[in-house]
Amino acid sequence: MTDASNPFAAGIYNGVQSYTIAVDDRLSLVKGFNLAQCQAALQVDGLQKTVEAAVRARIRRLEKETTMRGCDAIGCTSAVKPGRFLCIRHWSMVPLEVQRTINDRYRTCRKDFGFLSDAVYLGACITALERLAHDEGRALMPTSYHRLLVVAKRKATA
Structure with missing residues (x-):
């Protein structure tokens, strides 16, 4: 996964890209992800199981909304x-x-x-x-x- 496609990017500090890695922080971010961000999140190495489950639930919710x-x-x-x-x-x-x-x-x-x-x-x-x-x-x-x-x-x- 490239750094640019990681939806958990948190910001650049002293020229170095940083990422959100704590489960609670990632779960908070997932709530606002769009479908592309969810798909990118599933490609992140070392993704925690609870975060993966939340991403998959978010994908289902987004897909359901598109059928409204x-x-x-x-x-x-x-x-x-x-x-x-x-x-x-x-x-x-x-x-x-x-x-x-x-x-x-x-x-x-x-x-x-x-x-x-x-x-x-x-x-x-x-x-x-x-x-x-x-x-x-x-x-x-x-x-x-x-x-x-x-x-x-x-x-x-x-």
């Missing part, structure tokens, strides 16, 4: 887990009957992503988005759900 998606409510920037339609705040604003329809159709059609061509599911999603836009005073813009519903209806009549 955004809430589908117009103007919302909240992240939601895969398989979720809206953030908690917006989901709680959707009428219960619409929530039930979305949940039931999603569960029924989730194999092979069938819900993306299910007119009932897509219609319920659009109803929810229209309700949220109205409640928040936002203009409803066509979404991917609108486009998917058009395609689903076209296929149903073909």
Whole structure:
């Protein structure tokens, strides 16, 4: 490993590069590492087992974060887990009957992503988005759900 790629570099003192070697200090640094730094950390010679475990846990956490998606409510920037339609705040604003329809159709059609061509599911999603836009005073813009519903209806009549 080159000195430049060691993410545990602590600074240069009297022209000599120094490194963090204490477990507690390294564990503290790992909490802020990005994916490249984590991968570089795994290449460090003599890496302590607890630090290695923390780096691997950080990699899993970072990879999980990259699979997060955004809430589908117009103007919302909240992240939601895969398989979720809206953030908690917006989901709680959707009428219960619409929530039930979305949940039931999603569960029924989730194999092979069938819900993306299910007119009932897509219609319920659009109803929810229209309700949220109205409640928040936002203009409803066509979404991917609108486009998917058009395609689903076209296929149903073909």
